[in-house]
Amino acid sequence: MRPVIPYVTAALLFGLGVYGVLRRRNAVLVLMAVELMLNAVNLILITADTTVQAVLPHGGQVFALFVIVLAAAEIGVGLAIVLQLYRMRADVAVDRIPLSEQPEGQR
Amino acid sequence: MTGVDALLLALGALAVGSAVLVVTTRHLVRAGLYLVVCLGAVAGMYLVLTAELVAWVQVLIYVGAVVVLLLFAVMLTRAPVGASDDLDRPGWPAALIGGGVGLGLAALLVDAYRWTTVELPEAGSAERIGAQVFGSWVLPFEVLSVLLLSALVGAIVLSRPDIGSAGADRSAGDGPATEDRERSR
Structure with a gap:
């Protein structure tokens, strides 16, 4: 097994995730790009687990499981925020949120 | 190049290709479906890399739960079904930063590992991973x-x-x- 193949795949996935986060305007698509970045990190962890012989066996795979749980928590809270934003503004474009003003009736 | 390498290369190409479509498509629902393809290909790479349990957890949680939740959000925010034009910001900086990060990391990792070979370790089955999680x-x-x-x-x-x-x-x-x-x- 040549570890350079999954490593390069993970690097390209991470770059695509960064591009998506910076480029996309719809908040749901931004969350999808964040998922791509988290997957790239998981792929790096799994590949490192098979490549590097650590003191504790399978530490990388355990960490990947932890990252998957963190991603689930992140997507739950993130989508709650996005839906709340849609309810307040009827719009989920991340660059059309006026950060300087206090919306009416909200705190 | 062995069969494992060919499989990893094919799955990696599938993952990167569908990830490109996720961040460039103009259909919101299609972006979610391409994300399913991408995450499934990454789960296949986990299987080839002997991480059995993580692969199935990936299929269960990512493909099963996270993508469904994202599609729910797409529909609850009343996204248009067809192509929409205002999904993207004008973004040369995004292409520059994203491309720089991706290619920079790729160059770093290629320089670190070159074309070396490693033996695949024993599989990370549920029993072994469970012993690690509930032990260390x-x-x-x-x-x-x-x-x-x-x-x-x-x-x-x-x-x-x-x-x-x-x-x-x-x-x-x-x-x-x-x-x-x-x-x-």
Whole structure:
């Protein structure tokens, strides 16, 4: 097994995730790009687990499981925020949120 | 180049290709479906890399739960079904930074590993990973369960209009959407 193949795949996935986060305007698509970045990190962890012989066996795979749980928590809270934003503004474009003003009736 | 390498190369190309479509497509729903392809290809790479348990957890949680939740959000925000033109910001900086990060990391890793070969270790079956999680990593595991609970409570508080000081003057018509969302979790 040549570890350079999954490593390069993970690097390209991470770059695509960064591009998506910076480029996309719809908040749901931004969350999808964040998922791509988290997957790239998981792929790096799994590949490192098979490549590097650590003191504790399978530490990388355990960490990947932890990252998957963190991603689930992140997507739950993130989508709650996005839906709340849609309810307040009827719009989920991340660059059309006026950060300087206090919306009416909200705190 | 062995069969394992060819398989990894094919799955990697599939993952990167569908990830490109996720960040460039103009259809919101199609972006979610391409994300399924990408995550499935990454799960296949985990299987080839002998991480069995992580691969199945990936299929269960990512493809099964996270993508469904994302598609729920797409529909609850009343996204248009066809192509929409205002999904992207004008972005040479995004292409520059994203390309720089991706190609920079790739160059770094290629320089570190070149074309070397390693032997695949024994498979990370549920038994071995479970022994590790509940042996060496039991404290982070418990902390993670507390974090998951707090995220759950936070999401419920955020999406219920009748909790908190801001809930008094919100319209009552939000109710069904909120309940749908909670049920989908």
